Amino acid sequence: MQTRTLGRTGPAVSALGLGAMGMSGAYGAADRTESIATVHAALEAGVTLIDTGDFYAMGHNELLLAEALHGRDRDSYALSVKFGMLRGPGHEFGGTDARPEAVKNFLAYSLTRLGTDHIDIYRPARLDPAVPIEETVGAIAEMIDAGHVRHVGLSEVDAATIRRAHAVHPIADLQIEYSLLSRAVEADILPTLRELGIGLTAYGVLSRGLISGHWSTDRAAPGDIRGSSPRFSSGNVEHNLALVEALRRVAEEKGCTVAQLAIAWVAAQGSDVGDIVPLVGARTRGRLAEALPAVELDLTADDLAEIEKAVPAGAARGDRYPPAFMSTLGAGN
Template sequence: MKQRQLGATGPATSAIGLGCMGMSEFYGQTDDDAALRTLERALALGVSHFDTADTYGLGHNETLLGRFITAGGAARRQRVVLATKFGIVRKAGQYERRIDNSPAYIREACDASLRRLGVDHIDLYYCHRRDPAVPIEDVVGAMGELVQAGKVGAIGLSEVSADTLRRAHAVCPVAAVQSEYSLWSREPEAGMLATCAELGVAFVAYSPLGRAFLTGTVDVGQLADNDFRKHNPRFVGEAQAANQRLVAELTAFAAERGLSNAQVALAWLLNKHPHVVPIPGTRRILYLESNVGAVDIALTPDEIAQLDRLFNPQAVAGARYPEAGLVGIEGR
């Protein structure tokens, strides 16, 4: 697997990572045994970057990854770049959340994540969402103390503004910014990607396949009741129909080249930006293997421009989150 660097302070990692959230909640029925098999296959394919958070499954996702790492012993731990996050506080069965960025909470959350993961350090530790009441200097100051204590290797921020990144980076080097970025979520192009490149910070793109909508395989009418996409503005009503027309054009583009929609969407990210690391999530080995194949796909500048025009942000219908999901996102 090709490698990319997570900033000046982070490790080298596989050019494509694996987002693990869906293995625990938000996307219908889960299956721990199937998830563990997918994690095993990902590592065998050269994926080293595994992304989780303490809020995914209210700790379940970290515990699941801990099982995976422990099963492979010290040798596996050395191969895995483990990323997790703090900051979103929810109650069981609720999507609504509050944000906690207090230094005391950061220290407690880190220790709890270390226990669930069964490791002595976290390779990349993110502030998942921002509480504007807590100065970012205080947030990264507390995170920097975790680095000094050996509990964290490098720090990251998620869904922040370019100004927040600059302020944070001046206090403690930031290895990565993680935010949503895909053909149909282009907000980082307004300045964050350039700021990351200027500061030597990696950009980790979550939901690079538009929560699977861009793959052309999602039947919205068949989504499970506990699949949060049933309430996502882009997946419902007139917005869904408008976005489906965009995906049909993507399907045609991919078919002409003998590729899957997912491979095109991921290759678009990798070819546009050398400092971007997409972390598509999947629970299925078949999709995992297809996604990993995007690492070796070359798109021409003309093809990238064609995709840019097809997914002009003005053509995408609906907000990327319901209102509750926008809590803690800077600039929205």
């Protein structure tokens, strides 16, 4: 497994990370035993970056990872944790709390659930409009000084917020959605990250499975958040799957799968120092095994041109989140 260093000050991690959200019911029922086996398979394949959020099924995901990581050398993997999203007993979202006292409270619970003494990268999941980012980052910096956190990360914020946060404490990476269907980061955010020496961990590289090559129009199971996603809605999904078929033709010529090509495209957008690390949300060993070769896939200039023709920037139909969530994002689609 290749490695990347997240920005100028962040940790060295595997060139591909594992996003664990889907293991806690976000995309319908998940098998606990298979989820744990997938985490083990990822570690054995050299994946060292594991991403979670304390609000993924209200702590379930952290407890699952604690079980999967039990007994492992703590220095053999890096935990990236998002915090601050508020939820109710019906699993509804209720805004964001990134006050300094909330930072320390959320962190204490995460450390306990994960069974660890430190988080490698700690980040607010969304910008709290009521709290200056300087205060939130300052609180995380205090936790770094106390030894409970190693690095500060950000998630889904705009270029101006990145600059303000970085002025308080060096930021290791920004986590944001980036895929062939979601390219808003390319305008202002990615140049800002490169100017400041901040890495990017890209989630949604397969657009929640839409461009995995495995999705069909009638597969949103009960409890699957894709059932409310505009890109998966009737009318939009047919258009978007036509883009996938165009991408499939490029993949077949390249001798790889659609998913591998889509992941490799994201990795290929990194600079010479490899400043982009794709996160794959594999929740089975089979999907993980398909994703792993993507970071070894060499895309030529001709390959990239063919991919661009198949899925041009802005070609997707539908927003990447329902309307209520779009206003919380630092970039658009």
